[in-house]
Amino acid sequence: MVAPETTFAFLYDELEARDATGFVHVGGRFDDTLRYLTRFSGPEERYAFVFVGGDAVLCAPSGFERQAKREFAGDYVYTPDDLRADTPGGRAVEVLEAYDADGTLLVPQAVPHDAAVRLERAGFALESTDVVARERVVKDPEEIEALRKAQAAAAAGMRRAETVLAAADARGDGDALRFEGERLTTTSLRREVDAALVQEGATPRENTVVAAGGACTDRHFRGDVPVRSGETVVVDVSPRGPHGYHGALTRTFVVDSEGGWERRAFLAVESAQQAGLDELAGGADASLVHEETAAEIGAYGFPAGYGDTGFTHGAGYGVGVSRRENPRLPSDARLEPGTVLAVEPGVYDPAEGGVRLGDLVVVTDEGFEYLREYPREFTPRA
Template sequence: MTSSTVPIDISAELESHRSDVYLMVGNSNNADIFYATHFFASDQFAYFQTKDGKETLLISDMERGRAEIESRVSDIRTLQDLDYRAKVKERKDPSLAYCDCIAEVLQKGGAKRVAVPRDFPYYIAQTLKEEGFSIEAMKSPFAQLRSKKASSESDIVKKVQDACNSSMKAAAEMVRKSEVVEGVLTYHGFALTSEMVRKEIDMTLLEHGCESDSTIVAGGTGSSNPHWEGEGPLKANEPIVIDIFPRSKKERYFADMTRTVLKGEPSEKLADMYEAVLAAQEAGIAMVKPGVKCSDIHNKVCDVFKERGYDTIREGSNVGFIHSTGHGVGLEIHELPFVGNSDVELEEGNIITIEPGLYYPDVGGIRLEDLILVTSDGHENLTEMEKRFVY
C-alpha cells in the first residue's frame, strides 16, 4: 500500500485542466478515494489535492482518531472544525451544510477552479457553482497510477490470489469427489448444485479474510454465457466454468482466476475446445513483458483460435472467442490496462489477467484465466491452481 510519506502527484493533470484543486466525495468503495487516502470508511468523506500537491481529508468527527492512524493524508479536518452543526441550523438542510463545509475548505485554500471526477455528485457540483466555484469533470487522474502496483500492493494481490487458489481447489475437489447418478453429480447423497459449490468457495475465502460477490459456477450449455453465475444441479459430461474474483476484506485488493472442469467424459468437441483455449492462453501468457502492446497479445490469442478453426471477436463473431483477452486487476476487478484491441504497452507493475474462452450455445463454454504480474524482465504467474479439465 502507498506509504504516508510518498506523495501521489496529479499536478500535471490539474495544470492541463487549469484547475486549482481536485476534489473527490464518496466512501472507500470508490477505488480512487481509497487509493488516494488509504482510509476505509463506509460513510461519505472528501479528499482534496491542490495543484501544489497539498492533500486534505474532510471527515466526520468520530473518524478523526482512526484517520490520524490509518490515512496516508496528514492534513485531516472534521466537520466539527468547520462548524457543521451551525451550518445545518442556518441552512436547514444537512446536505447543503455539507457543501458549505467543502466550500470553506476550498476558499481557505484559495481555490476557485475545481476539477472533479466524472461521477461526482451532481447536487454538490451545483451547490459549489452557486457559491462561485467553476467545476470541471475530468478523467480519473489516479487510474493510470493505480495500474502500476508497488511491491507492497503486489504482495497483497498475491495473498488474495493464494486465497483464490485455495477456494478453487475446494471447488474442484467437490467435483472430483462427486458421483454420477442418472447423469447428475451427487455429493454426500445430494445433487451437487452451483449453489453448493459457491457456498464452499465463499466459506474458504472467508477463512482467508476475503469475500467474493457474483462468483460464477456455471454448468452445461448455460456456461456459454460468460457472465452467467449458474444455478441448479450440475451434470456429468458437461463443462463447469468456475470464475472466482475475491477481494481482501481488509486491504480491498482483488484477485481473479477461472478454471473449467468436467466430471465424466467430454465430447470430442468440448475436448478440442479445451485444448484450443489452453493453447491460446499459453501463447498469450508467453508474450507478457514490459513494452508489449496489449493488442499484440490479444491478436496472438485470436490467431491461435483462428488457426484451430474457431470464430473470434476480431472478425465480429458472436460465438467462439467473444471478449477481450484480459484486464488489469487491483482495487477494482476490472481496471487498466485492458488487454484487448488497445495499443497500450504493458509496464512493470501491471497485474493483468489472461483469460481466453470459447462459447457455443449448443455445446457450452470453456474459459481459463490466470493472474499475471508484469516484472522488469518478463512476468510472474500468480496462479498456482492446476489446469485439469476432466475429474
C-alpha cells in the same frame, strides 16, 4: 504485510500541468477511486477527499473519525466537528476556502452531481481528469503483495471447488452430480468456494461465478442450475483481499468427460492463453496480446470475434482496487512493467457449454510473473 499507501505527487503534477488549484472527489466505500486515494474503508455514506496546497485532506464521515485517522494515507483528517457543512460537497468547499483556493478544480468523471453543483456554486470551474485511473495502472511493490495475497485466497477457493467436484458422483441420479448426499448445483458449489475465501481473510463480494453447461456462456452467471457429469463447469473467483485489492483466477472442469467438444475447446483455450502470456513484456502492445490469443483460438477451428459462439470477449483486463480496470486487452495501451493483468480467454457455444481459463500476472521488463500459479486441470483433482 505492509499496507499499500498512495503518494500524491501525481496529483501535484496534474494540477501544475492543467493550471488548476485543487482536486476533489466524493464517494463512499464502494467507490474504488476514493478507496485508492484514501485507503479508508469507511461506510457507504459519502465523504470528500480534497488535494489542495500540496496537502491531501479527508473529510471523515460521522462516527468514523478514528478509523479515518488510522487508515488515511494523506495529511489531514477533518471531522464533522471541524466543519459547518452537512454535505460532502459543502465540506470540500470549506476545506478549499481554508486554503484560499479559487479558479479551476479537477474532478473525476464519476464525481456525484450534487457535489459538482455545490463546488460550482462556490465559484469553482470544474474540469474532468482521468489522472487517478492512469496512476492506478502500474502497481508498486506493496500493491503487488496485496494482489498476491488476494490471489492466494482465490487459489484456496478454486482448490475447494476442485475438491468438491472430484468427490461428486452421479450414481443413481442420472447425470446430475451429488456431493455429500445432496444434489450439487452452481449455487451450492459457489457457497463452498465463498466459504473457503472467507477462511483466507478475503471477501467474495458476490464476485464468484460458478456456471455449468449452457450457463457457461454467461460470464456473469449468478443463477442456480444442476452440475452434471460430462458438462463444462466454469469457476471464476475474484475475491477482495483485506487491503482492498482483488484476485482473479478462472478454471474450467469436466467430471467424466467423453472427450468431445469440451476437450477440444479446453486445449484451444489453454494454448491461446499461453500465446497471450508469451506476448507480455514491458512495452508490449495490449492489442497484440489479444490478437495473438484470438489467432490461436482460430487455429483450433473456433470463431474469434464478438458473436454468440467462439472467443466472444477480450483476452484480459487490469486488476487492482477494482475487479476490472485499465488496461484492457485489446486497447491502444503499451504495457508497462508493474501492470497487473488477468489474462482470461474463453470459448463458448450455447449448445455445448463454455471453457475459460484465467490467471493473474504482473508484467516485467522481459515478460511476466504469476502472482500465484494454479494447475490447469481438465479433470478435477481430489
